[in-house]
Amino acid sequence: MASFSVPNVKLVGISACVPKKIISNLDHPYFSSEMMASFVNSTGVNERRVAEETQSTSDFCYEAAEDLIKALSWEKSEIDILIVVTQTADYKLPVTSAILQDRLGLPTTCMAMDIPLGCSGYVYGISTIAALLSLGTLKKGLLLVGETNSKVVSPFDKSTEPLFGDAGTASAFIFDPSAKPIPFSLGTDGSGHKAIIIPAGGSRNRVDEKAMEFVKVEEGIIRNQCSLVMDGMDVFSFGISKAPANVKELLTYSEKNIDDIDFFVFHQANMFMNNKIVKKLKIPVEKVPYSLSKYGNTSSATIPLTIVSELHAQVSNSKTEILCCGFGVGLSWGTCILDLENLVVPKIKEV
Amino acid sequence: MEINEFVRNFSDQLDDTDVSTVTADTKFRDIEEWDSLTSLSIIAMVDEEYGAKLTGEDFRQSETINDLFNLVKSRTN
Numbered sequence: 001m002a003s004f005s006v007p008n009v010k011l012v013g014i015s016a017c018v019p020k021k022i023i024s025n026l027d028h029p030y031f032s033s034e035m036m037a038s039f040v041n042s043t044g045v046n047e048r049r050v051a052e053e054t055q056s057t058s059d060f061c062y063e064a065a066e067d068l069i070k071a072l073s074w075e076k077s078e079i080d081i082l083i084v085v086t087q088t089a090d091y092k093l094p095v096t097s098a099i100l101q102d103r104l105g106l107p108t109t110c111m112a113m114d115i116p117l118g119c120s121g122y123v124y125g126i127s128t129i130a131a132l133l134s135l136g137t138l139k140k141g142l143l144l145v146g147e148t149n150s151k152v153v154s155p156f157d158k159s160t161e162p163l164f165g166d167a168g169t170a171s172a173f174i175f176d177p178s179a180k181p182i183p184f185s186l187g188t189d190g191s192g193h194k195a196i197i198i199p200a201g202g203s204r205n206r207v208d209e210k211a212m213e214f215v216k217v218e219e220g221i222i223r224n225q226c227s228l229v230m231d232g233m234d235v236f237s238f239g240i241s242k243a244p245a246n247v248k249e250l251l252t253y254s255e256k257n258i259d260d261i262d263f264f265v266f267h268q269a270n271m272f273m274n275n276k277i278v279k280k281l282k283i284p285v286e287k288v289p290y291s292l293s294k295y296g297n298t299s300s301a302t303i304p305l306t307i308v309s310e311l312h313a314q315v316s317n318s319k320t321e322i323l324c325c326g327f328g329v330g331l332s333w334g335t336c337i338l339d340l341e342n343l344v345v346p347k348i349k350e351v
Numbered sequence: 352m353e354i355n356e357f358v359r360n361f362s363d364q365l366d367d368t369d370v371s372t373v374t375a376d377t378k379f380r381d382i383e384e385w386d387s388l389t390s391l392s393i394i395a396m397v398d399e400e401y402g403a404k405l406t407g408e409d410f411r412q413s414e415t416i417n418d419l420f421n422l423v424k425s426r427t428n
Contacts, residue, residue, distance in 0.1 A: 042388050159387075232387060233407035237394045241404060272388070276395050 003253040005181035006130040013072050013172040013344035014315075016308040017063035018049040018165075018295065020350045025162045030155060035220070039162055044271025048165030048296035049350075050150045056090045058099050059351065060168025061144040065104055067346040068142075068170040076105050080138035082112040083129050085121040085145040085300045087329070088152055089114060092201075100144060111138075118196070119267045119328025120186075121145060121300035123336050126171070126324075127184045133175045143171040147299045152198055154223035156214070160230050163270060165296035169304035172344075184336045185250040187242075192331035195234040200225035235328065239273050243327045244280045250323070250335040258283055260321065261337070263311055267326040268292045268302035299328070308345055315343040352401065352427055357420045360400055364392040375417040393419070401427050 023029070024047045028036045040046055051060070061084065069076060082104075084097040091099075097112035106112075111132075117124050122145050129141045146168030153160040200211035211225035223229065243266065251257060264283050266274055271292055278288050289310035291302070298305055303324050307315060314320055319341045327333040354375050362370040367384045379385055394405045397419075403426040405419065413419050 038388075231407045233390055233394060233405075233410060236391050237398070237404050237406055240395055240398055272391060280399075 002187065003183065003185040003249060005183045006127065006134050007181040008134045008136065008175055008177050008179055009130040009182060010174055010176040010179035011126075011171060011338055011340060011343065012174055013068050014169065014304050014308055015064045015068040015071070015346045015349070016167060016169045016301075016305045017060045017067070017349040017351060018167045018305075019051045019055060019060070021050050021052060022047050023050050028162060031158055031162065031220070035158065036162065039158070042270070042272045043163055044290065044292040045163055045296040046293045049167060051148045051166045055148070055351070057086050057088050057146050057148045057168065058090045058096050058103070060148070060166065061096070061146040061170065062100060062103055062168070063349050063351050064146070064168045064170040065100065065142055065144055067349055068172055068344070069104075071344050071346045072172055074140065074172070077107050078140050079106050079110055079142055081129060081132055081141040082106060082110055083115060083125055083141070083143050084112075085115045085117060085125040085143065086147055087116055087118045087121075087299060088148045089116070097144075117330065117332055118299040119269070119302070120326040120330065120332040120334045122303040123184065123324055123326045123334030124186060124332070126182070126336055127186060127334065129173055130182055133173055136175050139175045141173045143173065145169045145171070145300045145304055147301055149228070149297075149299060152226075152228045154214070154227035156222035157227060158220035159232055160228050163297050165298045167295060167298040167301040167305050169301050169308070171304055180339045182336055182338060183250060183254040184334065185246055185253060186334040187246065187332070189331045192234060192238060195231045195238065195331060196329040197229050198226065199229060235269070236273050238331050239269055239327050240276045240280065242331070242333050243277045243325055246327070246333050246335045247281055247323065247325050250337065254337055256337070261323045262287065262320045263314070263322045264288050265303050265306050265311070265322055265324050267328060268295070268297055268306060269328065270297065300326075308348055312345050315340050316345045317342070352424050354417065354420055357423070358416055360396050361393060361416055364389060364396055373416070375415065375420065377416050378414050379416055379419070380414075397423050403427050
């Protein structure tokens, strides 16, 4: 695993925007309430926010970014770098960051790029934007992390549809020589790339008539080759071993222990898996916030969304040390520790 | 690692089954309460008790508790 520290960079604000539309899992439009009762019980996902047909990932990231820029009183002309982390980009090409550079009115001197990572994406995104800002030439950067998972799950797949939600987030970083170095530990195991996959639509398997055909895979799972496929057992097996190992690795590298950390913000996979991870690490439960019941699993967006939704008061009024750990699709994982002081956190927006 | 202990650890993951009916030769998919969540509990138990990994493919290729035992055994020292 790659462990390293990035100096001179500070996270100064986080915001989030979610769809107005709520889908309740106990009153599900397609699946029976009996089945969904046990689903809610094990996953902890009571309801989720789902985009309208006309809304895309950039719409939620845009609103989150506008709110944060305003709350920080930043001049848009000062923003030197924009990174968008998403697996549900607006288009196959061009990158969503280019669309947002224009829509947000950022200067054309702003460098913009997408990182198509999922559950580990927030930590990877921070590592990338921090490494670039750390050099001192670029001063201010925006990391926009969001998904419209509802667009890629089959509406007839009980293993994915009721779990995933949509959201957009924005995180603001500045070059600051007085900032404490941010420690990271990142890793990849592509041997598990089929554990979470959308088989068709890339250059390996084109979208054709056959790929569009919905097929019953098992009871409660009907999907086509353009739908997100998740092998829950493989992902679980990976998550409960790799996430705790990665957290331990970073704590050792940064010479810290669990007591030194105020909050542990894990990727919100599902309650069953997250509970196992937390139990294994013996972290006091009060240090582990969850937003699963309200927003479900929003892949790359879960960590910033959970900070905004659950730690709003703590991070905006004091000094906090937060460990963030993302793990999943790739398979890919990453952990970092953020030193926060009076973070600017606007209220969650709904559109 | 021995089979009786594995069967006991396996049975501990079941809520509504008479554990005296569960043996090494039990076909786990025939257990009435068996569902995807039970398989996740078995994966977690194997991770905790034996430090080994079981995958979705392992379950699909296995029929009895003994089949799973042999897989776990081959992955522990």
